[in-house]
Amino acid sequence: VSSLDVSPEARRPFSGRRVHVGDIVLQGAAALAALAATLLVVLIVREVVDGARPAIEKFGISFITDVVWNPVAGREAYGAGAFLFGTIITSFFALLLATPLALGIALFLTELSPGFIKTPVTALVETLAAVPSVLIGLWGILVLGPILRTHIEPWLHSVLGWLPFFGEPSSSGASVFTAIIVLTIMILPIVSSISRELFLGVPHELKEAALGLGTTRWEMVRGVMFPYARGGVAAALILGLGRAMGEAIAVTQVIGGGVHISWNLFDTGDTLGSKIASEYQGATSNLEVSSLIYLGLLLLLLSLITNIGAQWIVRQVNKKHGITRGGHA
C-alpha cells in the first residue's frame, strides 16, 4: 500500500466535496423550520393543557362525564358530558349517512358513469369540498333547517317514532338532526374523492381477471375492489370522522345549543367544538374560559387519536400495496 506513489495534491478531496457556507446556512435554516413545525404540535398540546389547568385542577377527570354548564357566579360548575355526547352522536350518524353515499359516488364514478357525466360530477364534488363551513352553516340554518322542521322531521317521527332517535320535531329547525345532515354534506366530498382515488388505484389486471372468470360487475367490486381498497377506505372514513368531530362553526350555527343528553335527534344540543365557538364572546370568569379550553383539549385528543389512527392505516396500506397516496383531509 505504501508503495503507491500519490502526490499530496491528488490525495486532497476534490473540490465538489468541500463544505460550503451556503450549504450549512440553507440546510440549517431548512432543518430549523422543520424542527419548528414539529415542535408546533408539541407546543399546541402543551399550551392547551396549560390553559385548561385551572379547570383540570378544579374538576379533575370527572369533568369529562359531568353534564353541567353553569356560569352563575358562586355556583360555577362545568362538565363536558353533554358536549362529548353531542360530538359522538353527530359525527357517528354523519359518518353512517355519508359512508354509503360516498362509496356509491366513488363506485359510480369509477365503474358506471358514462364519460360525459364523470367530469361535471367530479367537479361538483370538488366544488363542495371548497365551500367554507360558515357558508354551509348559513345554508343549514336558513334553508335546510326550515325544510327539515316542516317536512322531514314530522314524517320521520310518524314513521319511525317508535325509535328513541325520532321524537318530537324541533321547534325552530335548529337541532342535532340538522347538524348531522350538515356534517354529512361536509364530509361527503372528502370521503368520496379519497375513495374514488383508491378505487382508481386498483390494478386493471385484477379487475379484468375477475371479470374474465365470469363474475358480475358487483361480484368483481365485492371480491376485488373492496378488499384491495379496504384499508385506504377505512382511513378515509376515519379522516371524515375526525373532520366531523372537529367542525365547530357550521355545527354552532345549526345545532341550537343546550346542556343535556337526549337521544331525540330533533332536540337541540351542542358539541365540543360548537360549545367553544358559541361562547367566544360570552365567557366571563377565568374558570369558564379555562373550562372552554378543557373542552378544546378533549377535542384535540379526539382528533389526535383519529388522525394517528388514520395515518397508521394509510402507512400499513402503502407498505402492502405501494400506493403513493392515501389521501388526506
Added chain:
Amino acid sequence: MSAAAAPPPPPRILEVPHGTRRRIVNKSMEGIAWLSAITAVGILGVVVWSIASKGWSELSLDLITKPPIPFSFTNAPQGLANAFAGTIVIVTLATLMAVPMGIMVALYLNEFARPSIRTSVGLMTDILAGVPAIVIGVFVYSLLVAGGGGQSGWKGAFALAILMLPFVTRTTVEVLALVPNSLREASLGLGVPRWRTTTSIVVPRAIGGILTGTVLAVARVAGETAPLLFTSSLVGNQVSWDPTHALQTVPVAIFELSESPDPKDHARAWAAGFVLLMFILAASLTARWLATRNARKIAGR
C-alpha cells in the same frame, strides 16, 4: 398427412344468464350505486346552487364599499367593507408567514433529511393538518391573547398561518418530488454546491407548483372562521387596515350575521358568502390551470 388442425371451438361467452340470482344482485347493486350518486349529487347541487342564487340576488356594490351601521333601524345602504379589508390584511399576513416557512420545511424534507427523519417530520405535519381549526384558535388565544394584549389582526393571521403551514408543506413536497433527480445529479456533478443546486436548479423548476399550492392554501384559509373567533373578532364597524388591532373578517361577519334574527342581515350574509365563494372558486380554478400548465414543465417533458 392429416388435414389441417380443426379450428378451435368458438369461445363460450361467459355472460351470466338472465334472471339468475347473481344477475339480479348485480343489477340491484348497480341501481343502488346510481341512486346514491344521484342523491349525493342532488344534495351537493342544491347546496352550491342555493348559495349562488341567494347570494347573487343580494349582491350590490354597497357590500364592499360601505361599512356596516350598528343598530340601524333605517334602510340606509350598508355593507361589509370592514370585513373585506380585514380579510385581505389577515390572509395576506398569514400567507407571508406560512409560505416561506412551508417551503423551507418542504426543502428540508425532500432535499436534506434522512428517510427516518423525513417520515417522522412528515407524520407531524400530517397530524398538524388534522388539528381542528377551532383548537388552533383556542391555542393562539391561550398563547397570545389571554396573557395580555388582547386580540389583533396579527394574532388572527398567525392562527391562519398554522392552518396553512401543513398544506403548503405537503403540496411543495409533492412538487419537489417531481423534479427529476438527473437535474440535481447533473448540477452536483458539475461541482455546483448543494445550496446553489437547490436554489438555482430545483426551486426554479418547482416554482410553478409551489405557486399552485400557495393559491390553494389561500383559497382554503380565506373562508376559515374558527381560528379568528378568539383572535380577531371583537371589532368596531369602521374600515381598518391596521393589523395591531382586531380586524373584522368576511367569515366571522357571515357567522355573526347568520345568528341575527334580522332578514336584512341574512341578505348581507348571503351576498358576502357569494363573494367569498366566488373568490375561492376562482382561486381553485387558477390553481388547477397553473397545475396543468406546470406539470409538464417540472418533469422536463
